[in-house]
Amino acid sequence: MANNKYAVGPVNYDKYITCPYDSAHRILPIRISKHLIKCSGNPKLIRCPFNVTHVFSAAAMKDHVIECPDRSSLERYKMPDSLPPAEPRANKFEVETEEDWDVEPPAKTYNPKKYCEEAMVIVNPQGIPPAARREFRERERKRFLENNKF
Known part of the structure; x- marks a missing residue:
């Protein structure tokens, strides 16, 4: 039998998020939404209307809804003209060329x-x-x- 040795690096716990339902659960940020569906056992906690991964008590949710960083995307969707754009708009320019890609090629069709x-x-x-x-x-x-x- 071959003796395979694998080097495993240390776990970086700084990247993990603590589950709002159970403080013993540590989850990667990528997997938090799936975990919250499985672990949603506390009916006293409420999910944020702007981001389902934000879970707070009813008292804390009132403050969170006002300060939620994901709220701006909804506001931008509701009033696109009153808020500044999220990203600078790209410059619209046209390149002049003699090529026309809509013209059929001079080749015969294949049957x-x-x-x-x-x-x-x-x-x-x-x-x-x-x-x-x-x-x-x-x-x-x-x-x-x-x-x-x-």
């Missing part, structure tokens, strides 16, 4: 059925009865013999 009839391609007919398959194979044999390919 696979026509190509298979003209070239020496062996086709396996699907979904036809055995008698029609025999006739198809016989026609293909004659076509190949006429073109001296086999």
Whole structure:
């Protein structure tokens, strides 16, 4: 048996969040929303209307709703003109060019059925009865013999 040794770094507990329902639970920020669904056992705690990962008591929720950092996204959605944009708007500019991507290319269209009839391609007919398959194979044999390919 091979002796595999794996090096494991120390756990960085600074990145973890404490569960609002049970202080013994330590969760990564990425997994907090899923954990809160599983662990929602205390009916006295209320979830923030702006972010479901914010859970507080009823008294603390009144203050939190006023100061919630995620509230600005709702305010910006309700009144997009009265608030400054979240990100600076990109400069609108046009590049002048002679290329037109809407024009069809000068190439011919490809018809696979026509190509298979003209070239020496062996086709396996699907979904036809055995008698029609025999006739198809016989026609293909004659076509190949006429073109001296086999």
